[in-house]
Amino acid sequence: MKSKKIKQSKFKNKILLRILQFVAITLIIISGFICFKYGPTISSLYDNATTKVNNCTVDSFNTNKSNNTTALNSKDPLYLTSSLIPKDVKNAFIAIEDKDFYKHGGVSIKAIFRSVYSICTNDWKLTQGGSTITQQLARNVFLNFDKNYKRKVEEMFIATKLEKKFSKDQILEFYINNIYFNNNAYGINAAAKKYFNKDCRELNLSEICTLVAIPNDPEYYNPIKHLNNTLQRRNLVLEKMKEYGYITNEDYQSAINYKIVLNLSK
Template sequence: MKKKRSFIILLFLFVLVLTASTTKYYDNKYNIDSNIIENLKLEKQNYVTIDRMPKDLKRAVILMEDKRFYKHGGYDVKAITRALIADIKARKIVQGGSTITQQLAKNLFLSEDQSLKRKIDELFLSIKLEKVYSKEEILEMYLNIIYYGDGAYGVQEASNKFFNKNIWELSIEECAMLAGIPQAPSLYNPKDNLEKAKSRQRFVLKLLDKNKDMVISRVVNMNFVEA
């Protein structure tokens, strides 16, 4: 089994090398080397800086979306390997293995196309984003553009729509509910499916309770309990 996984990783890296020279970032709306944050602030009336977001929200989002966020450089080899094995078994893309940085790259620059080429573009863009922006800036941009269902993009818009509050006023319970939405916005947002949203909220709260000592900071070290 270990040999098989090693082969898959090597094959994946080989494909990356072959395609690296032809990778194109094919949405010219943003330029990584320019200040994307300033552009987003101009576009989004409800843009909120990371220092105004509740710590519980940031903890919950990282636990749900990308537990190794502070440890990787844009992509998570373990998550990619798991996703590749699942995709090969299913003979189609069924898991993305995407980090928060990769999701940001996709939302800023790429389409929703589930092709291998798009995934490779996403990976190289993520590496570039990590070189230009800090983890806090990446998380800030992600939380301001991610879709939460019912027409709400970004945490402030979602907070206003679902709780009639500003994001910095949310309780830990409300933060948990928000953090559970992005993986399936139409299924978990409380406007459309309140009971499913509550069930998801309970799961996130349990995860937060297990990870009370989790550190959210500029420090790379980060402790968490596997769900």
């Protein structure tokens, strides 16, 4: 009886080994095909990404497009350095956009698998972004919003190189100051002035999360036209902040119940 079990165990191990060998050979063949067919294109995208990141500086991210000016006056800047950005703003973006921001190197492996799965189940169309904050920064500043694999690959190359050149706090600063909030408002402070007519450092938690809700889909979450949509996503932002421990349940309840009233700047 014992001998029979040993034989069965050896047989199972042999089958498992054959399966692993088959998978390994298949992966090698697929990798070889990809390198042969797409190698030159990928190499070109890598070189483009390298050039773009090598040529950029901190000042490359410090040109606020809102109203074609970097400041409304010398004491009232649209661009905010990291130390001037409210902690709730940073935490809200991380909670809703990229909870592992401080853990990855610019690209999230889990997000890549989600994107691959989405492609495989949607007629090979790129329908899901899954981009990290660094990838979004790369796309917003250096690329465009075309949904194709070339843009996505170059976006990933740029993101990993940005992570090597700048600190996490700098990347988050660049992102928050360059993200689009619709109605010609680029950056959190421009958005605060546009929708609430005050500096973002004067906003409460609910107002901050209302703004943070917009960039995911600036038209759909445009608070001027679709405030209810914006508030629904604001609630999701608050839920994520509570889930990840950025705010207490009391903070959450207070922000959820706060009535948002826009005060549009002229």
